[in-house]
Structure formats: structure tokens, C-alpha cells
Amino acid sequence: MLALANQKGGVGKTTTAINLSTALALKGCSVLVVDLDSQGNATTGFGLTRQEPSLATSYDLLCRTKELDACRKATAIPRLEIVPSSLDLVGAEVELAQQEDRFTRLKKALEQSDSRFDYVFIDCPPALGFLTLNALCAADAILVPLQCEFFALEGLSHLLKTIARVRTKLNPRLTIEGVLLTMYDQRNNLSEMIVEDARSHLGDKVYKTLIPRNVRLSEAPSHGKPAHLYDSQCAGNLAYEKLALEILTARTAKTS
Template identity: 45%
Template sequence: MTRIIALANQKGGCGKTTTCVNLGASLAVEGYSVLIIDLDPQANATIHLGIDIHKLNRSIYDVLIQGEVNVSSIILDTPLERLKIAPSHINLSGAEIELVNTIGRERVLKEAINPIRDVYDYILIDCPPSLGLLTLNGLTTADEVIIPLQTEFFALEGMDKLLKTIQIVKEKLNHNLKITAITPTLFSKNTRLAQEALKKIATHFKDTVTTTIIRRNVKLAEAPSHGLPITLYAPSSYGAVDYKRLAHEVIKR
């Protein structure tokens, strides 16, 4: 059965897209078929996987706005055989305005992916850093949510609003939605601030927090500019090790 997981956090710079791409890549390396749906108008997941957005004929924007465009027609290969992506484009930045008067506007993505829902073992949705209509589509489509949370002083800022949004979606739009994991990211073990933030996250969210902590890593930061996931760019780096561990943990949850 396909697991559909939205990666969401309205706070930018928390490692959301990095986690989406590298978790997806790590699952693919483990032998699972994975589709990433890039719902972020910044298209960072698309770019991270080596795709030139300026050469795209179609993207997830066309699927959401032009109902006759089949999602399977936009799916592209990535450097990993088992990892595919439904790419984003800057055009998506106007999608929320264009969708606002659409009947069932929160369910457009869910209906669009129905034909491919059972094709993949995992579908990962990279939501934009906001709580707007695109994120609502991601949450309405998904069965699970993973929240990457940066280990910093303001780590919990905005979490109440995100959790409330997830609860509202669960009550009104998607009764099956659950938070599978909260994953600490960008962790620097040598800084007291990061240690304190990690302790606060663990105390606040308890068992929902993954045992895997994504450490701050230069290779992780470099990988997007090479158009590669960390599993291919630096397979022995801390980043690759951490995301492999996270993949194993997600598989078991």
C-alpha cells in the first residue's frame, strides 16, 4: 500500500526540502519506488534533483490549474532509478489565486494523483513554507505528515499554528491524516543552543520526535548545487548516514 507523506513546516530554512529529497533518495536506495511531488513555487526540490526548471514544458502547476493535464505526463526521471519527481515551476506562485474560486479547491491535488496513487511505494509531497492553499492540498492528499524542525532558539515558534492547521484538516478534510514524525534538523552538537533546542523539542513532542537527528553538514549544503541527492553526492558523509537512518525509522513507523 502506498504511503503518502507531506513534509510541512511554514517556517523557511528548517531543512524541509532537503529532508524531502534526501529521505526520498534514501528510500529509493533501499529498493522502494518513490515519487516526490514538488508543491513549492520555489521549485527547490526540482532543482536539487538536477532539473532545469526553465526547460520544463509542464509542471505540477499545469496539473492543478489545467484539469486535462494528467499527472503521469509531467513525471520526470532523477539521477536515481527508483526516484521520480513531479516538478514545480515558478508559475505555481500564482496557483493559490487561480484556485481560490475552484469547487473543492483543497482536494485538487488529491483527485489529480488518484490514477497513480498505487504506482509507488512512497509519495512524498514537499509543501511550500506557508499554510496557504497549496499546503492544504498537500495535507488533504497525504496520509501522514513529517515535520522537519530546526534545532535553534526559535524552533517551536509557529508550531502551534502548524499543528492547529493539521488538526483542522484532519477534522474537516482528511480524517486519516496523522503526524508520523517530527525530525530535528541542522543540529550542531558543539553548540549549547542546539543542545537546549533539541531537549526542548524532545520534551514537548516526546515519542513523535525521531531518534534520528539530522546533523548540520557541509556536503548536504553542497549537494543541491550539483543536482544530486546526498546518497550520490557524498554517500559516506554524515548527511547520507543521517538520512539513511531516517529512512529506516520512517519505514518502521
């Protein structure tokens, strides 16, 4: 189970949740995406509308009013399901503030998912608050998208501190799965500098695959489609396919 987290907004968490999960599902994995952001971008990016009043959501999981099976929804991609987001997530922290288990609620709700899915991705909101902490408690590892821009590494030290704190207090298993450089622009020297900088600080935690800045990736969600269904040959989709392969190869190497 992987949390897609970075407190910085707009770095590619949701784009990665949508397109990496799609690529892994198309390679035969069974995948679940949990949309834990009240913005609901992963939900709408898969073409689900949030208007349906009966829709069971990740808020229901946190409140433990519904089981995972009642909250999973199919997507247009075979083997890929999503737990949609809800605007109610905005108030979840206040509502659950008195609960002693408030940080482990998602973990409990998703307990059975590890045996049923090859990959579970939790798309976190851009904050290190209650929702992201629930994700970091539930997850085995965190995948950090980092935008190739000047201040990219600055926020990372704060995130690393939070991970260390979560490890001592809430989830000793938590590791960093990898750091993904997004919106890479090969015509721009700055992008190249950020890549070198990230590699020298984080070593082999940085994925070899770079996600290029690609307008098709940003257009696809407005059509309610992952890039694979919008323009499968676009550079952005091909990069997410390559990333899926890199992740699968690393996992095989680890388990053999």
C-alpha cells in the same frame, strides 16, 4: 503519502524531501517527490532545469490539465521520480479561488499514486496557504522538519492548530508521521536543549535520528545532486540513510 510541511522557511523541508526519498529509493522502495514550491528547490536539487517549456509540472496537476503519468520525470536515482515545480504555482491560488474543489485538486490528481509508489513526498512551500492545504488534503500524514534553533517550537503550535482544522474540515485521516530535528550541532548546547524540549513536548513523535548540520548537504543541490551522489559518506547523507531505516522499521512494526 507524506507532506513535508512547516510554515517556517529554511528548516530543511526540501533537503529532507531530496535525501530521504533518495535513501528510501536506494533501499528498494519506489518513490515519487512532488515539488509543490514555486522556488523549485527540490526540482533543481535533482538536477532538472525548469527552462524546458514542455515540462509538465505540479501546476498542471493542480489545474488538472495533465494526468500524473504525463508529469512524472525520472531522476538519476533508480525508482525515484519527481513531479517538477513551476513558477506558475505563484498564481495558482488566485486562479483556482473560484473552484469549489480548490483544496482537493492535488488529492484527486494523485489518487492513483498510492498504489503505484511505496512513498510519495510532497515538498511544501514555507506558508500554510493554498498549496500546503492541498498537500495536507492529499497526504495521509505530515512530516515536520524542525530546525534546532531557539524559536523552533514556537511556530509548531500554529502548525498543530492548522492540522487540527484540516482534520475537521478537509481530511480526517491526517496524522503526524513524525517530527525531524534538522541542522543539529552537537558542539552547541542549544541544539541539545531543543532536542530535549521537542522530546518532552512531542514524545515519540520525534524521530530518534537527528540530522546534523553538514555543509555537504547544503553544497549538493548546487551540483544538482542528492547528497548520496555528491558525497555518499558525508555525515548528512548517512543520517538520512539512518532515518530511512527508522521509517521503514516503524512501518514494518505497524503492519505486522
